[in-house]
Amino acid sequence: MSTEKRANINTMVARLPIVDQCEGCERIREEGGAKVCFKYAEPAFHWEDGQICLMATHIKKEVTVVKKAVNPLKASKRMAGKKK
Numbered sequence: 001m002s003t004e005k006r007a008n009i010n011t012m013v014a015r016l017p018i019v020d021q022c023e024g025c026e027r028i029r030e031e032g033g034a035k036v037c038f039k040y041a042e043p044a045f046h047w048e049d050g051q052i053c054l055m056a057t058h059i060k061k062e063v064t065v066v067k068k069a070v071n072p073l074k075a076s077k078r079m080a081g082k083k084k
C-alpha cells in the first residue's frame with residue numbers, strides 16, 4: 001500500500017480518545033478538541049489486561065537478563081563435544 005493511500009485511510013479512521021496510561025506519550029495528537037493516538041485508533045485496547053502499549057514512547061521497557069550458572073566442567077565437555 002502506498003504512503004498516500006495509507007495517509008488517506010489514517011484520516012478516515014475514527015480515532016477514540018487516549019486513556020490515562022497514554023499521558024506523556026509522544027504519539028498523542030489533538031484532533032477535534034480531543035487527544036487521540038496518532039498510531040492506534042483504539043488506545044484502550046493496547047492497555048487492556050495489564051498490557052503495556054508496544055509503541056509507547058514514555059515508558060522504558062526493562063529487559064532483565066538472567067545469567068544462568070554454568071558448571072565449568074560440563075561446559076568444557078560440551079565444547080569438546082562440539083569440536084568433533
Ligand code: SF4
Nearest residue numbers: 022025037043053056
Ligand atoms: S502509542 Fe500507545 S501509549 Fe502512545 S498514545 Fe498510542 S496507545 Fe497510547
